[in-house]
Amino acid sequence: SQTIHQWPATLVQPVGSPLSLECTVEGTSNPNLYWYRQAAGRGLQLLFYSVGIGQISSEVPQNLSASRPQDRQFILSSKKLLLSDSGFYLCAWSVPRRSANEQFFGPGTRLTVL
């Protein structure tokens, strides 16, 4: 069966510090991968998605970047965090070209920027 891991579960960082959140998927090959953010009281906003190694699409201009160095690894980064980067970050995967289009989410990382 497929599983998706995210770490860390919680993170408190000062403004201006760098960020690296990691997501890995097990039990599937060549998944589509996604990063979402849920700000307080808001819905889930798609930040990045990837259909293959090194292929990243950005949905929203922002202070963050994403990379996919391996097939089942997706990394969310920032060089300098802003207060507005606080939120709940979720990684998700889906089967490419599957008709039902459901995405499966990891447990999330709660980021607080102080």
Place this chain on the structure above:
Amino acid sequence: DQQVKQNSPSLSVQEGRISILNCDYTNSMFDYFLWYKKYPAEGPTFLISISSIKDKNEDGRFTVFLNKSAKHLSLHIVPSQPGDSAVYFCAASELTGGGNKLTFGTGTQLKVEL
């Protein structure tokens, strides 16, 4: 520009009764609609989906109805159980470059009371 809207931030229902969660969308290019359930500090869990070419899909206690002409969908839960208490997100899918993007609503907090 909110392409997927859930206008009710909260809903309270008695155990055993029907819960009806509503969602409206604006983009005619969406090809699938999905419902997710989310507990605090966890990732969303996929519940049920419906293709844009259908008007109903049923899975156990969960039924999703799609009114394409009105650009409206709803999730019915019957009978409602206390364990159903969670935030429910409506999401709409569109294909893009080998993957699919999900656009989420802001969620409805469902509380099922004894």
